[in-house]
Amino acid sequence: MSSVNKVILVGHLGKDPEIRYLEGNISVVNFPLATSENYVKDGKRIEQTEWHNIVMWRGLADVAAKYLTKGRLVYIEGKLRTRSYEDKEGVRRYSTEIVADSFNMLGRRSDFEANPSSKTANPDNVQEQEVDFKENDDDQEGIPF
Numbered sequence: 001m002s003s004v005n006k007v008i009l010v011g012h013l014g015k016d017p018e019i020r021y022l023e024g025n026i027s028v029v030n031f032p033l034a035t036s037e038n039y040v041k042d043g044k045r046i047e048q049t050e051w052h053n054i055v056m057w058r059g060l061a062d063v064a065a066k067y068l069t070k071g072r073l074v075y076i077e078g079k080l081r082t083r084s085y086e087d088k089e090g091v092r093r094y095s096t097e098i099v100a101d102s103f104n105m106l107g108r109r110s111d112f113e114a115n116p117s118s119k120t121a122n123p124d125n126v127q128e129q130e131v132d133f134k135e136n137d138d139d140q141e142g143i144p145f
Contacts, residue, residue, distance in 0.1 A: 005079040007098050009052060010106070011035035013072050017056075019065040029061035030054065031068070033076065033098075053097045055081075060100060067105060075104040 014032035021027055036049045054076060056064045068074065078100035087093050 007076075007078050007080055009033060009035055009076045009098065011052070011074065011076075013068055013070050013074065014051065015070045017061075017065050017068050019061060027058055027061040027065070029056045029064045031064075033074070053095065054078075054100055055097045056100045056103075060102070064100075064103065068103075073106040075106055076100050077102050 011033045014034050017029040017031040019027055019029045031054050033052045033054050034049050035052065036047050038045060038047050040046070076098065078098045080096060081099050082094055082096045084092055084094050
């Protein structure tokens with residue numbers, strides 16, 4: 001039987017994506033993503049925030065670096081990866097990351113516009129918008145519909 005390694009997160013970026021380039025001009029971007037849940041304990045509302053390390057590669061990394069910013073609400077699909085490394089003192093450390101396959105920017109249309117004055121849109125006329133980015137869109141080429 002095969003197994004499944006699938007992660008779906010909806011959260012806010014903790015800081016702007018950091019892009020870097022590896023040999024062969026391969027781009028990789030990293031950023032933290034905060035997800036929060038609320039619960040009530042002893043009559044008090046408590047918010048618990050989890051931080052996730054997000055990694056995106058190649059074209060997806062380029063798009064993320066261009067469009068994502070700190071605080072942006074985003075939907076991410078990917079898989080868990082754990083890697084090990086040695087720190088400066090020679091101690092073996094482990095890091096768990098989400099390697100993203102795709103993401104959708106979530107929010108109002110005014111959140112995506114470059115003109116800051118347009119953010120004063122009429123709240124009765126607000127439209128929700130999703131922008132979808134996937135790592136492997138190659139199979140869509142040549143399809144007329």
